[in-house]
Amino acid sequence: MNSPLPHPATGPQDFAGRAVVVTGAGSGIGRATALAFARRGARVLVADLNADAAAETAALVGGLGADVVAVVGDLSEQAVVDRVVATAVDSFGGLDVLVNNAGIMDSMAAVADVTDAEWERLLRVNLTAPFLLTRAALPHLLATGRGAIVFTASEASLRGSAAGAAYTAAKHGVIGLTKSLAVTYRDRGIRTNAVAPGGTITNIQVQADPEGTGPRALAGYMGNVGRPAEADTQAEAIVFLASDAARNINGAVLPVDGGWSAV
Template structure:
């Protein structure tokens, strides 16, 4: 059965790879991204490859944009079967005493509040159908304290709680919620930091000795598509490290 899939942050990195993978498997994809040029490029590639996709451009911290994403899936593709909450931004690796109000508010808004807003908007559509799958892109920073700065780490730990809460609250309604926790991955996310600041000095050694081989976005996408699929029909509430064994250290 053809699925309707929303991928946030679908214009680049892991999101782009996931959107292309879903489309190649026959899904109809809503590519949601802040960058319109990137989103349009992914949609054009999917269509040129024989798939079906549409772009929605906007800031996912805005409820109106969130509503438009879900409405586009429903109105254009007839429903919403899979939501991939992938969009996110990095912090500056700042330690708690150095995090500015602006950094804290923006990172939590994008990395935690926006996925919550999308999940809340998508659930009624999935509940009406009696089935749905939500996959979050978390991070190694959602499993440990030494992979990023305070704001990012806090947001990603929050996503772990959101994943598990949705999984247990809606398991009897046919809704599954899972997450991947990528380690180092070749994406376009830039981290602006002062290497001499306290946070980077502490986090740096943990990353150098733990990350191992950098993953390709397609490796993360493969895990996302699996968790969203019927092949994972009895898997829910799982946070799957895709990190070349970093979580095992």
């Protein structure tokens, strides 16, 4: 049995006893989000492709006194999705919050330069995987009567000048999925929102050909990114949208970008 959290949160952002799944939780925004929920009393399932990273995050979450389990695997595979949901429900008795955060970056390639493999992988990981997980989680979120889903979208979900064609298309799709869920399930106790991070300090590496059409075309716009945010900044926005403090916010896309989307 884990010891109690040192300073449990109270009020509308208190998640004591609630079960939360965070994908891509092995590093970056996902890890910061898992820790932010744990500090507020949540029980957390850490999902990530990297076993060592997932174990490290789980250890950090457990060190806060929170109940935690980890599931390792590729969330674009239905079997892994099913295992995530089953593990959360078996371990915690249900599911209250789903954070669809996991994603990969593209090569900033323009449409003419995107390979079939890159296109299919980007859409599979960044759009199909969160769809599969959301579909599997929905019955359990509905059972709570107050389920919350938060997607990590991107600045590239708001404009065409922040990433390559594949990533931009996938993240625009995430916004469409967010809004569809918000409308369809708003009368059944589920809220669905998204954050749209701008530049954020994470370990994601972009492998781009600087002479390619995409990187050259985008270079002039990327100068508007401004000061990069810490992963914790994105995590706090995710926690807020999942919390009772945002109980009347549904279908929103919250830019957390230092004003980049206003430029």
